[in-house]
Amino acid sequence: MSSGLTIREYDYKKPTWCPGCGDYTILNVLKKVFSSMNIPPHRIVIVSGIGCGSKLPHYIRVNGFHTIHGRPLPVAMGLKIARPDLTIVSIGGDGDTFGIGAGHMVNVPRSNIGIVHLAQNNGVFGLTTGQPSPTAPKGFRGTIYEPFKPLQVALASGATFVARTWTGNPSHMEFVIKEALKHVMAGYGFAFVDIIQYCITYNPLIFGEPFITYYRKREYDLQKDPDYDPTDIINAYKMAYMDGDKVPMGIFYRDTSKKALEVEFGLIDQPPGLMDIDGIDVKEILDKYM
Amino acid sequence: MRRFRGVSWMIGGAAGLGINTVAELLSKALVRHGYYVFSNIEYESLIRGGHSYFRVRYDNKPIYSHVDYIDVLLALDDPSLVGDGGKHTYGHLHEFLDGSILIFDIESSRVNREVFEELRDKGVYIYDIPMTKIVKEAATGGKANIVVRNMVGFGATTYILGLNKEVVEDVIRERFGKKPQVAESNIALHDLGYRYAMENYRDGIRIFLEPAKERETLLIATGNHMAAAGAVKAGLKVWAQYPMTPASRIYRYLEEVKDKYGIFLVQPESELAVINIAIGAAFGGARAGVATSGGGFALMSEAVGLAGIGEIPIVVIEVSRPGPSTGLPTRQEQGDLRQVLHAGQGYYPKAVILPGDPYEVFFDTVNAFNIAWKYQMPVILHYDKHIAESLYSFPEPDQSRVKIEDAKWMSDEDIRSIRENGGNYKRYMITEDGISPLLRLGTEGLVLWTTGNEHDEYGNTTEDIQQRVSQMDKRYRKIEVLKKELNNNFDYYKPIKVYGDYDGDIAIIGWGSTKGVILDLLELLNNDGYRVKYIQIRFAYPFPNEAFREAVKDVGLKIIVENNFDGLMEGVIRENTLISMDYSIRKYDGRPFSLGYLYDKINSVLKEVKVLG
Numbered sequence: 001m002s003s004g005l006t007i008r009e010y011d012y013k014k015p016t017w018c019p020g021c022g023d024y025t026i027l028n029v030l031k032k033v034f035s036s037m038n039i040p041p042h043r044i045v046i047v048s049g050i051g052c053g054s055k056l057p058h059y060i061r062v063n064g065f066h067t068i069h070g071r072p073l074p075v076a077m078g079l080k081i082a083r084p085d086l087t088i089v090s091i092g093g094d095g096d097t098f099g100i101g102a103g104h105m106v107n108v109p110r111s112n113i114g115i116v117h118l119a120q121n122n123g124v125f126g127l128t129t130g131q132p133s134p135t136a137p138k139g140f141r142g143t144i145y146e147p148f149k150p151l152q153v154a155l156a157s158g159a160t161f162v163a164r165t166w167t168g169n170p171s172h173m174e175f176v177i178k179e180a181l182k183h184v185m186a187g188y189g190f191a192f193v194d195i196i197q198y199c200i201t202y203n204p205l206i207f208g209e210p211f212i213t214y215y216r217k218r219e220y221d222l223q224k225d226p227d228y229d230p231t232d233i234i235n236a237y238k239m240a241y242m243d244g245d246k247v248p249m250g251i252f253y254r255d256t257s258k259k260a261l262e263v264e265f266g267l268i269d270q271p272p273g274l275m276d277i278d279g280i281d282v283k284e285i286l287d288k289y290m
Numbered sequence: 291m292r293r294f295r296g297v298s299w300m301i302g303g304a305a306g307l308g309i310n311t312v313a314e315l316l317s318k319a320l321v322r323h324g325y326y327v328f329s330n331i332e333y334e335s336l337i338r339g340g341h342s343y344f345r346v347r348y349d350n351k352p353i354y355s356h357v358d359y360i361d362v363l364l365a366l367d368d369p370s371l372v373g374d375g376g377k378h379t380y381g382h383l384h385e386f387l388d389g390s391i392l393i394f395d396i397e398s399s400r401v402n403r404e405v406f407e408e409l410r411d412k413g414v415y416i417y418d419i420p421m422t423k424i425v426k427e428a429a430t431g432g433k434a435n436i437v438v439r440n441m442v443g444f445g446a447t448t449y450i451l452g453l454n455k456e457v458v459e460d461v462i463r464e465r466f467g468k469k470p471q472v473a474e475s476n477i478a479l480h481d482l483g484y485r486y487a488m489e490n491y492r493d494g495i496r497i498f499l500e501p502a503k504e505r506e507t508l509l510i511a512t513g514n515h516m517a518a519a520g521a522v523k524a525g526l527k528v529w530a531q532y533p534m535t536p537a538s539r540i541y542r543y544l545e546e547v548k549d550k551y552g553i554f555l556v557q558p559e560s561e562l563a564v565i566n567i568a569i570g571a572a573f574g575g576a577r578a579g580v581a582t583s584g585g586g587f588a589l590m591s592e593a594v595g596l597a598g599i600g601e602i603p604i605v606v607i608e609v610s611r612p613g614p615s616t617g618l619p620t621r622q623e624q625g626d627l628r629q630v631l632h633a634g635q636g637y638y639p640k641a642v643i644l645p646g647d648p649y650e651v652f653f654d655t656v657n658a659f660n661i662a663w664k665y666q667m668p669v670i671l672h673y674d675k676h677i678a679e680s681l682y683s684f685p686e687p688d689q690s691r692v693k694i695e696d697a698k699w700m701s702d703e704d705i706r707s708i709r710e711n712g713g714n715y716k717r718y719m720i721t722e723d724g725i726s727p728l729l730r731l732g733t734e735g736l737v738l739w740t741t742g743n744e745h746d747e748y749g750n751t752t753e754d755i756q757q758r759v760s761q762m763d764k765r766y767r768k769i770e771v772l773k774k775e776l777n778n779n780f781d782y783y784k785p786i787k788v789y790g791d792y793d794g795d796i797a798i799i800g801w802g803s804t805k806g807v808i809l810d811l812l813e814l815l816n817n818d819g820y821r822v823k824y825i826q827i828r829f830a831y832p833f834p835n836e837a838f839r840e841a842v843k844d845v846g847l848k849i850i851v852e853n854n855f856d857g858l859m860e861g862v863i864r865e866n867t868l869i870s871m872d873y874s875i876r877k878y879d880g881r882p883f884s885l886g887y888l889y890d891k892i893n894s895v896l897k898e899v900k901v902l903g
Contacts, residue, residue: 013750041737047570050742057739058750063731065573066741066751067566068596074563078570078578081528081554086574086732107559265554272554273575273731277525278694285519285547286686289511290321 005035012061022167022197023053026120027060029173030089034062036174037181044087047076049096052127053120056091070101073108076115082273084262087185090117095125098134098148109159112189114260116180119150122197130202151240151252154192155233161191162236162253167198168212169219172249179251187268189260215247222250230254291359293387294814294885296349297497298357299447301440302382303366306338308440312364313344315465316447317681319458320348321510324501328353328806330680330882334378335535335619341369341379346681350502354647354682354806355885360385361497362450364393364443366421368401388413391495393446393487395421395439415495417487419446424482441476445483452498455484509686513677516648516687517607518543520655521579522551524605525694528571528578530556530564535619536675537581537609561586565593565606572597572604573740575730577659581607584626585616591633594668596742598638601718601726601765603662603669603697607655610674612880621880622675624802627858630670631830637762639769641669642830646787646805647677649684650828653692657783660695665725665768672830674853676803676882700727709735717749720760724767773832785834787826788841790816794823795846798892799871801827801859804851807883814889820896827859833866842869849873849895853882872899 010031017023034044044062048054050069057064063086067075076090097105097119108117123140125131132143135150154162161183165176173195180191198204198211206214222228222239229235236253262268299316301309310331317329325348333342345356363382365371371394373381383405386392392409396418406416421439441462448458459477466473487494518540521529529548531541541557548555558564564580571578582590587608597604608630612623630642641661645654654671662669700715704727708715717738719726726747729738739749744761746752776783790812800808808824815822825841827834842848850860850871855878860871875891877883 040735042732042734045731055751058741061737063737064739064741064749065570065600066739066743067569068592068742071562071566071593071596074558074566075570075573077558077563078528078530078567078572079574080570081556081567082571082574082576082578083731103559104563107563111556111558267554270552271574271576272527272552272571275527275552275576277527277577277696280523280525280551280694282519282523282689284550285522286509289509289515290507290686 005038005040007031007035010034010041010061013059015059016055017052018200020200021052022122023056023120025167025170025173026053026118026195027056029170029177031060032174033177033181037178039087044089045079047072047079047088047090049092049101051093051095051125053093054091054096070096070099070104072096073101073104073117076117077108077111077113080113080115080262081267083271084114084268085271087181088115090115092117092119094119094121094123094133094135094148098150102134106153106157109154109157109190109192111261112158112160112258114184114187114189114262116177116184116191116193118177119192119194120197121150121194122199122203124199124203126199126202130199149240150194152237154194155236155240155253159192160189160255160258161251163192163251164194164196164249166196166215166219166249168215169249172221176250183254183256184260186256187260187263188256189258218245218247220246220248222248222252291387291886293359294357295351296347296353297361297451297499298359299346299362299364299451300343300360300382301364301366301443302341302343302370304339304369305333305336305342306437307366308437309342309344309366311465312440312444313346314681315444315458315461316346317510319453319461320346321508321683322457322461323453324505325350325499326353326502326508327510327681327683328355330356330676332881333620341374343370343382348499350500353810355810356882358385358884358886359387360390362391362393362447364447366440366443368399372401372405383409386412386414389415389495391415391417391450391497393417393419393443393450395419398422417446417450417491417494419443419483419486421483424486425479428479428482438476438479441479442483442486445480445485446487448480449484449487450494450496452496455481506685508683510681510683511648512679512681513645513648513651513673514539514609514679515543516651517581517655517671520652521605521659522547522553523689523692524656524659525577526553526579526659527576528554528568530558530567530578530580532557532561532564532582532586534583534586536611536678537583537607540581540607561589562593565590565604568604569593569597569602572602577663579605579607579659581609583609583611584613584629587626587629587633592635595634595636595638597668598634598640599742599744599765600740601666602740603666605658605662605669605671607671609678610672612878618880622803622853622882623878623880624674624853624858625855625878626672627830627862630672631862639665639667639765640831641665641667641772643669643671644801644828644830645671645673645677646802646826646828647684648682649687651677652687656692656694660693661772663697664695665772666697666728667768674803682806698725698727700729705729705733705736714748716747718745718747718761718764720747720764722767723771724764725771769832776829776832776834777836780837783829785829786837786841787828788823789826790823791821792823793844794821795844796820796822797825797842797845797848798822799825799827799848799850799863800852801830802853804853804883807885807888808851810885811888811892815892830862833862835866838863838867839869847872847899849875849892851875851883851888853877
């Protein structure tokens with residue numbers, strides 16, 4: 001495909017999100033990333049779960065599969081197995097990723113399948129009118145749980161690329177998602193990006209402070225720290241646990257020593273979704289039972 | 291207890307003693323001798339210990355069921371004989387008849403010696419084979435000598451049944467083909483057992499059954515074997531499965547051949563992942579399938595609905611066992627029919643196919659994939675443990691009878707016309723037959739959307755009243771078209787099969803694994819002078835209304851046989867046809883129907899009818 005894809009080529013329907021929602025930022029950043037990386041719409045599939053953010057595939061002109069709550073990861077995995085030649089982005093909210101779909105969050109990365117998963121992490125279930133999500137602080141709207149730790153879990157689950165960004169800094173998000181896609185497209189495997197956002201309607205404040213000011217004050221860009229080594233997983237864990245005055249953003253961990261599943265098992269050479277189905281002779285199997 | 295035709299052999303013992311191996315080897319050897327065989331296993335949900343037994347019944351005429359008595363018992367431990375007070379078993383002594391044979395190692399046993407005297411009085415002939423001693427002396431088993439006693443008992447069996455030793459040895463050799471040393475030591479032990487029986491029981495009772503004179507070559511295989519073979523034939527490319535008895539082995543059978551046929555296998559974290567991986571793979575154009583039992587299927591239900599509304603072709607093999615919940619995990623029941631029919635919320639078109647034996651499983655698996663792709667919908671192939679794990683002898687499925695049918699894909703012309711008009715592809719285009727041509731993902735310049743929400747023709751979510759109605763109608767038009775196809779190709783799909791006396795005034799109706807025992811029963815009832823036909827229902831959805839009506843039209847007495855508690859198929863028949871049964875015979879003890887049990891039940895119905903008549 002020749003270069004020069006414009007953002008316009010990815011435009012589709014107008015979103016129905018609340019004005020001011022961070023999902024707009026994610027949508028715009030994705031279009032920017034795809035166009036700047038010259039990936040044509042027909043070579044991309046976005047697989048989403050259920051929730052406000054998971055409506056995203058309907059607002060961008062790439063292939064889209066809007067699945068059911070919690071399942072974008074295994075669907076994206078199956079799709080990548082069938083069509084490893086395509087670029088697959090899985091996207092889901094914090095309920096999708098860390099609640100109902102948590103079982104997939106800790107297992108799909110272990111396969112090191114080459115997909116990017118974007119977790120839209122805003123602490124609430126917006127579409128069902130503001131119930132606490134797994135990443136909400138304990139006590140928020142009555143939740144009895146300590147908040148889920150996305151980065152630690154991603155690291156422990158074997159994701160070979162683990163990053164965090166936030167909707168208040170679109171250029172940072174663009175950098176991170178682009179790096180995640182590069183990781184996947186280079187055949188290194190699974191990339192996880194935690195995207196911190198707010199819900200303008202049900203969770204606009206972070207500990208009483210407006211979202212943007214809260215994170216702008218605390219944002220600590222790991223890639224601007226010349227001493228930070230993202231290939232060291234112990235460092236990554238340390239940074240993942242850092243909270244309070246300094247909130248690290250960027251690429252926590254990157255392991256380019258492993259092969260993606262589709263590379264390791266040779267799927268990329270013979271995509272199962274493109275193979276012939278007719279004329280298969282099973283005599284050899286039947287003969288075993290003679 | 292009365293004897294039926296053929297020979298009923300059994301091996302019993304704790305799990306881990308090599309019961310399956312011997313029963314499978316014997317079944318195969320018998321088929322090679324020219325017999326017809328039916329073998330079924332009963333085992334507990336444990337790895338070592340407990341009590342398992344495997345029956346092998348054979349004859350020189352086709353045979354499809356088991357019986358409750360034993361002609362020959364190879365008992366590898368005491369509980370197989372006298373039980374353990376019911377903890378795992380009450381033993382099999384009561385299944386002996388006059389002239390039955392016991393193969394047993396008395397010197398290694400703690401069974402009261404009086405038991406053997408009583409057995410002899412009853413007319414049971416005992417081959418006392420010191421299996422443990424023989425194994426120890428041979429010193430081939432090492433630490434495993436408890437396990438390899440099975441081969442000594444197998445040797446005695448071969449002698450008693452008058453089998454050709456070379457044929458048996460070939461079968462053993464093939465079984466351990468990858469480990470020639472193991473094969474040879476097993477053959478040596480088999481030989482020791484054979485010779486011990488021969489040399490010490492020159493005048494012992496033996497069973498000589500003439501093999502069939504002219505018999506085609508038969509396979510000996512289970513339903514799960516044929517599900518794997520059928521899926522490969524159908525062009526399977528991606529298979530996902532989480533272990534659950536009695537479906538687990540399908541994965542293993544596919545694993546044996548995955549490299550040759552280019553199939554990607556994955557065992558992910560849960561059935562939720564399994565079904566969604568398959569959906570993703572099918573969305574990506576690969577023929578994808580999964581297998582599970584009732585519990586796993588319950589977890590999959592929501593996603594099966596996604597495949598329904600998203601029109602994604604997936605094949606789910608649901609192999610039932612008794613529920614609810616964990617139920618009786620290794621036993622038999624036909625209790626999941628409603629679950630597979632009504633999986634998930636709301637309405638979506640699907641097909642539910644009900645094979646009745648492994649031979650049918652092969653063809654029905656291929657058909658399941660064809661229907662799934664042609665109609666872009668989930669297809670559920672549903673059978674039970676008795677089919678899944680019993681060994682049936684049957685003719686080799688003729689591959690030339692199988693047609694592989696692909697989905698309706700967008701033509702180059704269609705694609706060009708969309709491109710030229712600068713429009714978008716309508717993934718859910720309203721069409722006359724309800725089938726919207728598929729676009730291959732990655733087609734230059736075109737994209738598509740799929741969703742589990744109600745959607746417009748482009749696959750974008752909608753809440754519009756008109757769109758909802760037209761998409762619902764479109765999806766259900768596929769069922770109308772499928773019904774027509776099933777009718778027009780009745781002999782290929784066989785949604786209903788009728789056996790026995792077509793004009794019979796008595797009909798026995800069933801589905802799934804009851805097929806075998808009913809077929810054997812037909813012969814008995816026929817000999818008793820009844821005019822009986824057997825109607826096998828092979829599609830639960832769409833239900834073959836007209837064919838069923840036709841089959842029962844002139845029937846005076848309709849008896850339905852089901853391996854469940856409340857007559858699931860009886861209800862399905864009634865709701866589809868308003869036809870009610872005259873009698874229903876149900877069994878929900880977790881065990882399949884034996885020939886004797888069903889014969890008695892049918893006879894009491896017939897007696898009652900006579901009294902009433």
